[in-house]
Amino acid sequence: MITFDFHSHILPGADHGARDREESRRILCTAKQAGIETIAATPHFYPHRHHVEGFLKRREEAYARLTEIRATEDVPEILLGAEVLACPGIDNMSGLDRLTLDGTQILLLEMPFVAAELTDELFETVERLIDECGYTVFMAHPNRYPDFCVDRMVAMGAKLQLNLEDICSFKEGRRAKRWVREGLVYAVGSDVHHDEKIYKSLKKADKVVSAALDRINDPLHA
Numbered sequence: 001m002i003t004f005d006f007h008s009h010i011l012p013g014a015d016h017g018a019r020d021r022e023e024s025r026r027i028l029c030t031a032k033q034a035g036i037e038t039i040a041a042t043p044h045f046y047p048h049r050h051h052v053e054g055f056l057k058r059r060e061e062a063y064a065r066l067t068e069i070r071a072t073e074d075v076p077e078i079l080l081g082a083e084v085l086a087c088p089g090i091d092n093m094s095g096l097d098r099l100t101l102d103g104t105q106i107l108l109l110e111m112p113f114v115a116a117e118l119t120d121e122l123f124e125t126v127e128r129l130i131d132e133c134g135y136t137v138f139m140a141h142p143n144r145y146p147d148f149c150v151d152r153m154v155a156m157g158a159k160l161q162l163n164l165e166d167i168c169s170f171k172e173g174r175r176a177k178r179w180v181r182e183g184l185v186y187a188v189g190s191d192v193h194h195d196e197k198i199y200k201s202l203k204k205a206d207k208v209v210s211a212a213l214d215r216i217n218d219p220l221h222a
Contacts, residue, residue: 001206004217005031005039005076006161007083007108007140007189011062014043017193021065028066028075030196038077040189042108045082045099052095055082083108083140088121091128100135104220107135108161111145111153118149127156136222138187142179143172150179159186159222164201167208177208185212187219 009017010024018024031039041063045055059080069075081101086109090096100107107129112118129135137158142150143166154160160179166172167188179185188209190198209216 001035002188002202002209002213002216003035003037004187004219005036005190005192006138006187006216006219007042007163007191008039009041009043009191009193010039010078011041011043011059012065014041014059014062017043019194021069023194024066025069025073025075027192027194027196028069028078029073030199031190031192032075034199034202036076036199036202038079040079040081040101040108042081042083042101042189044110045084047085047087047090047093052093052098056098079103081106081108083110085110086112086122086126088119088125091125091133096133101220105134105136106138106220106222108138108140109158110140111149113144115146118145123152123156126153126158130157138219138222140189141166141191143169143175154184160184161187161189162209163189163191164198164205165191167205168201173208180209180212183212185209186215186222188216 010027012018012021012024079102082099138161139153139158140161141163142160167176192198
């Protein structure tokens with residue numbers, strides 16, 4: 001079964017995810033009860049809006065609010081990371097290495113949703129992140145993007161991270177199953193913001209990604 005939630009917004013007040021400590025507690029407890037052992041806290045980082053130092057300070061303060069919960073409740077292990085919006089030239093941004101998932105070179109990238117922003121310059125930036133900077137790039141929720149975008153990211157060496165909701169979606173499930181068959185899926189995330197009910201999808205998602213569970217439950221060694 002899926003035990004690693006690679007993408008979540010559980011830190012209270014860190015972004016537009018969990019609003020307070022009680023909401024975080026509810027999400028974390030539900031995740032543990034559903035079988036999640038490790039959860040990556042990946043608040044949004046927007047290069048055009050945030051500075052790394054300010055982001056990290058806000059993330060640490062949000063994480064500190066969970067100290068009592070982690071000490072008294074049976075909750076998953078929490079790893080700190082970020083969901084970074086990909087922008088042209090981001091490879092030159094100071095402090096980018098501090099946005100990787102705890103103890104790794106893994107960078108979770110969210111691509112722009114506006115098709116006009118999926119430019120050659122953007123893809124060249126991602127290519128440098130992988131080939132020159134040495135990051136292991138995971139593409140967040142690839143189903144939200146056209147096939148040409150996903151194909152180009154995969155060709156450069158990016159790994160795909162699917163959301164539970166999309167794996168189980170009738171509309172998106174076909175693409176998800178194809179990516180699993182092709183060995184492109186390396187992580188699954190809840191992308192939970194507020195509604196812990198998303199973890200009810202775990203059992204159904206397990207069946208779809210069963211062939212990739214070894215990778216999905218050990219994404220830190222992708």
